[in-house]
Amino acid sequence: MSNITFTAADLHKIVELAKEAGDAIMQVYAQADLGVEVKQDDSPVTAADIASHHVIVAGLKRHFADIAVMSEEAADISWAERQAWQTYWLIDPLDGTKEFIKRNGEFTVNIALIHQGKAVAGVVYAPVLNKCYSGVIGQGAWLEQDSKVTSLDISERQIQTPPIVVGSRSHVSPDVAQYLEQVGEHNMLSVGSSLKFCMVAEGQADVYPRLGLTSEWDTAAAQAVLESAGGVVLAYPAMTPLEYNQKENILNPYFIAASPAWFAKS
Template identity: 55%
Template sequence: MNDTDLLEELVELARLAGEEIMQIYAKDFAVDYKNDNSPVTDADLAANCVITAGLKRLTPEIPILSEESADISWQERQSWQRYWLVDPIDGTKEFIKKNGEFTVNIALIEHGNPTMGVVYAPALKTCYLAAKSIGAFRECDEARIELKVTRKSKQGKVKVVGSRSHPSPELEDYLAQFDDVEMVPKGSSLKLCLVAEGEADIYPRLGPTSEWDTGAGHAVAEIAGATVTHIDGSPLKYNQKESFLNPYFVVSRLES
């Protein structure tokens, strides 16, 4: 299957998962908590079933790492050169608050780098999709627009996208380098996508995230032309260590 067809299949899969999510979103639902105290709902589990079953059908040869099925040993994972990275619902806290800012995330990781990704926000009916060989796009109301980041000077007003659920006390120190800052609050992996479409200039994440939170949005932002790096400017990579936690990172369209 070529990249164009595979990307379209991923979009369809994300939409199917979104339908399952929205059926539960419309009702009262129970919230459970995992060992790390992060919330999980029936919608997370239902979407996970849809996505993993679909990926196994599309690419049975490619392993899958999902937030809801992450009990795969490092000994097994470290040999993976190509795998799917899935977060059935990124922004479960936004889902529980019913503010619409949650997403379905599916990314293809190759040699530690995201090369294809879909971020679908079912409540907003907006989809971001990207493949290294094709480009990055935003789809809303059946209109698909290509995303191409234009570089912006650090001088003047800088739009900084931040988390609704995870404000970081270190962020203020980081932002002191800019003369004029406008904060743009947003939940889930939509933060990375805002930089990709030029609605924000920079997203500094100085707080905890896991690899499945960022893989798909990383693909969209980077393929659109933004940079996604550690604080020191080195590339953000995946499946390079036993822990799933990301280091602090920055997504930016600002000139270096």
């Protein structure tokens, strides 16, 4: 990471902040009324999204007051302002709101640090699963579960036979089916939210093809985790790195997230 220093102590602060946001989410999760509303784009938002947002933004301002923040729940920031940002926090306070509403546990808190268009550090916390993934480019990636911390490294991992593909539980794209025809025989796993990246980072899946719309806050933290674990995330079909804050709209192109071995075989 050029011109930026992100220490283990900094990462610890973000991990603790994600867990604090997770606690706020779980307080709502335990209630009969989740406070569901519908946003202008017809996507759902709950009281938990808002509670998590406030916890994270307050914590980032407290610990990193000089770094700008962009959240899904406060995304009305002009391109004129954003394009001047070299470094900023990109957060999704509750990724997988549909999974939250279904109460299946497959939702996450996502906090990413973006520097010069790259996701350079990220934390993904799944409060129901009690799994916290973290990563810093050039330093490594880790999974904390039940007070045990495991290093994640898929840089030398070979593709399973047949390969394991992970996909969305709530968003099915026709283009994915066409991509899977090219893959041939495979096993398919479905899971919600940014956990799909994390399954690749853990070695539980070989590839996550997302050939459908996502926003930049949906992917940044988990991309940082996966790439810190030695994985690769490329825009598809351009096969160029997935980058951030490079254009006025915040929609990602299609992308493929996988181990290096997956791209080596292509």
